[in-house]
Amino acid sequence: MILSTQQGRGEREPDDIAPSPFDNPRGDADVVLSASDGVAFFLHTSTLRMSSTFFANILPFPSAPESAVGIARTAHGLPIIPVTETSRILNYLLRAVYPADIPTITTLEDAALLLRGACKYQMPLVASVVQNSLKALCHAGHGLDVYALACTFHLEQMAEYAAGIFCAVGPSAAGAEAARPIHCIDEYTPAMDTIPAASYFRFFCSPTPHATASSPGTCNRHTGPSRTKKGSGKAPPPFNRESAIADVIIRSTDGVEFYVNSLVVGIASPVMARKLQKQPSSSDSETGWHDAGGTHLINLPEDSATLTTLLSLCYPMPDPEIKWSLDDGKLSRACRLMEAATKYDVQRAQAFAKRACVQSLDSQPQRVFFIATKFGWHDVVESAAMHAVYERGEDYVPEMETVPAAVYRRLLVYRQQCRDITLPYYTPVFFGRDGGKQDPKSGAPYWDLDGMLDLETWGEQKFWRAFHQLACKKDGVLDFPTMQEIVPYTLLTDHTSGGDPASTTTGPAYLHPTLQQIVQLGKLLARVSIVQSL
The missing domain is CATH 3.30.710.10 (Potassium Channel Kv1.1; Chain A)
Structure with a gap:
């Protein structure tokens, strides 16, 4: 029961009365709502019934004696209904449906309380008024918070509006070649922790200068594969009916x-x-x-x-x-x-x-990462995140619905840190379907729909995965014998320098110059951890 009756019965007068128009100035109120802080609102059943499906289902109360229905009444016989909202929130909820001035919503906390009340009492007009205030908060720099709130209350259009405002670009500065985004794509607020990773993924699916999607339609927004609804009808042996030991x-x-x-x-x-x-x-x-x-x-x-x-x-x-x-x-x-x-x-x-699940690590590392996080497989989390660094593009996966956005955020930050280290050694590196090659100096993007590797460089993906695993396994210490685990001997050596590459004293000096640089990257990669990526 959402509303509870007063503990005491009989006639009683409210301790405090709400301001106009809820102070019964004309004496025609027929019901009283008592806020959690004891303030009484004198209201009209007809207005409550028209504006709230909830109250339409419970009002009016039967005109039986108070002792018969268990509801306290005023000295004039008006039923008193206690509610859990404070007088400040209740005042706003009621002003939205009465002909009265509506206070301005200035905080997201108030907006959340009002939306919760609108859902609780099924008051669509209140929800509409709150959304107008949320639009103003978006323009005040709270786009991410409004987006999280809209996702929580399933306000699809409001969520799209907030994402659009957040991803908008500002006017071009003097001498600038193009307008720059108002916000950084990797901005994050604690409110995002309240929504699933799937909602955070959909946030980036909007047409935005941050992401390299060619169009919003390229983003898969489905809700995951459907489960089989119909069984085979008969269990396989030894669980069929003919089993002699079943009880x-x-x-x-x-x-x-x-x-x-x-x-x-x-x-x-x-x-x-x-x-x-x-x-x-x-x-x-x-x-x-x-x-x-x-x-x-x-x-x-x-x-x-x-x-x-x-x-x-x-x-x-x-x-x-x-x-x-x-x-x-x-x-x-x-x-x-x-x-x-x-x-x-x-x-x-x-x-x-x-x-x-671990068997799918190579083919679906992002899904395995979310599953491992959900079930607390810490050893698998690190390995799956490492594999995901070298995956091409972003895809919706159903496991995004089961973990909070903070988990996806942690993966994106970790992946960006690792890619920033290895980016200069990809040949070539593509971001987006427009075919532009990424400038290594600009760093890897935080979120990228189309991916880091061109399809023709699949071999590079396999090499960097193996190299990254080896670097972490050896804590970044990669000498000549260690590198032979993933690179053939003939490619490791610099044949123009002479000497014995297998020698423990002179060997490292004859490592191929390019591989000498890559070995140094191993030390950097080994320092990046998915646990410490935020």
Whole structure:
């Protein structure tokens, strides 16, 4: 219940009365809202009903004695309804729907409270008035904060407006070749921590001079792959009906029934063991009796594909295979398995799901980074971030919906720091689809839709990944023997200098000049950490 009744019953007068027009100047008010600080607002049921779907559903109160409905009343019989908002916020909410002057919103904190109240009491007019004030705050330099607030309250148009204002360019300075952006693209505020990484990604999808997208339409804004809704109908062996050792049925959300042995499953999962020991009850939606045989039935919120793999890992069986399908990728299934394995504390399944996710490190490092962050795999986080440095372009991935924007921000900062170190050695380096080559002196962009490497230089991507891993593994100490792990001996040496490159005393002097410079980069790369990137 959003509103609560007064604790005391009977007739009482408010301690404090709100200013006009909420002080009942004409004596025609028929209901009172009492703010959390005790200030009373004398209102009209008809106005509240027209402006608020919430109040339309609960007003008017029945004209029964106070003791019958449990609501305190004034000495004149007006019902008093206590609310959780302060008198300052309630004053603004009501002025937006009454013919009265509306105070100016000057802080984002007030805007958030008012939007929360507008949603709570279902007052669309209030939300519209607040958005007008938010536009003014955008022009006052609070574009990022307004964007975060708009995402929180699902105000799509307001979010696009805030992003557009933030990414706008200012007038050209005297002698300047072109107008410069008003804000730096890597600006960030604490308010962004309240929204998911997906919203931060969409922020950059606006047509902006900061990003190198050719058009806003190039940005994939979908909400992720859809899950399979319909199961296969029958569980595979040994979970089919014909199993002789089954004494419990587990039913998935898509209707597939798994006949399992409670002892075997309970040993693998302490959480499941407690569920299986729970006595079935007709009033419990999770457990009950199944068919005439009186078999114990448990309904679980996981789909059949996830339960098939999870239960297989509870049994003394070889590791199963996570199958790939067109509508549901292998990594998505591994992630859902990890969620279920963590929920039911199946340690073997947790280890298996982690291995399955790590297998996608080379092909989908950004997705693995978000998954590893979500589940606290610190060893995988560092490796996935390192791989993502050398990925081409930006892509929406469904895991962005599951982690806060701060996680994506940390990856972008780390990637930019690493690219700034290696950028001068890419040949060539392209940013954007207009074909322009990046000037190494200008540094790597914070966010780039089309990517750092041209498709024809895929070999360079593989080299820099291997070099970066080697540099971190050796703490930046890369001598001649170490470099032979990734570069052939004949390419390492400078044949024009003479001498023995394998010698421990003279070898480094005969390292190819270009590779000598790259070795120095290893020391710099080894110092950059995803944990310390902010």
